[in-house]
Amino acid sequence: MKRLTNKRAIVTGAAQGIGLAIARSFVAEGACVALVDINARRGHEATEELANLGAEVCFIEVDVADSKAVDAMMAEAAKRLGPPNVLVNNAGVAVFRDPLEMAVEDWRHCFTIDLDGAWHCSRAVLPHLLKHGQGDIINIASVHASQIIPKCFPYPVAKHAVVGLTRALAIEYADRGIRVNAISPGYIGTEIVENVFASASDPEKLREETNALHPVKRIGRPEEVACTAVFLASDEARFLTAQNIVIDGGRSILFHQ
Incomplete structure (x- = not known):
């Protein structure tokens, strides 16, 4: 049996990059996948690619910063694939600005997508997970969530918050069968x-x-991040929750270069 048989997953930011690699790996392991992205053209192309391989997939266009649109997306995904039991919050945007020169709109843009988007999707999927007494939320954070790189403000602030959201939700729902974990990629191709x-x-x-x-x-390669997401979504990770797994080839451990 494949590792994700009977899993119905929602992957945001799935039209390219790490999100698409996760969607590919999930369907290869037997999952049904709703690919979610704001880019309709690329989202449909990615979904068609996977459908041609025989995967049970669908595409839903949504802006994760819009909570009402996210609620509608979750309802549509449940209607088309069945109640979701895995959510991968991958949608994000890198905003790098000088702190004192940054416009308020830039701050809000970073947080409404990177943090609010993850929360909107988590809030929308949790009733499905709680109803069935099990499920997984996987948040794609970043090495910026633990290591500060100059000239990258406010992105690290948002990613620190994503890890905080991961840990808080994990502990809140640990005794109800819900696992919440994060993955922090470094340089990925x-x-x-x-x-x-x-x-x-x-x-x-x-x-x-x-x-x-x-x-x-x-x-790193996108598929290497995807392999970790497969593990976290599988029953192999039953005792793993509230964790942030760093995938950076050892870069963040170096003290001096």
Whole structure:
């Protein structure tokens, strides 16, 4: 039997990058998956890709910052795939600003997506999980949730809060069969990161320098984050909750470079 047989998962930010890798890995392990994203074109393309492989999937367009839209999305996912028992809060945005020059709108944009979005989706899925006495919420945080990198404000503040949300919900519902965990990726070779390399004056030099920052001498791959999400959503992780698993090739452990 596949590891996620009988799992009905919702993955936000699933149109590309880590979210798409998680959706691919989930269906490969037997899950039904609702791919959720604000980008309708890419979301439909990703869903079509998985459906052509024989997966039971659907796409729902939603802005996770809109709580009413999230409620409607959750109802639609339950109608199309059955009551969800796994939620992956992956949708997010990186906002990097100078603290004193940052507009209020930038602060709000960061938090309404990175934190409020995770809460809106969690609040909407919890009644389904509680009704069946089991389920998993997996929040995609970041190494920014534990290690501060200059010139990245206020993104680390939001990601610290995502880990706080993870721990608080985990303890609140631990005795009711609900597990809540976080994954904190470091440098991962998503399309966004590849675009950063490509935009550099010397792309290969930047790539080599970035690889060299890591004890394993490379950056991570989206599917490596997805493997951890599969584990957390599976019955193999029954005694694991309120945790934040860092996936960064050992980078954040270094004291001095």
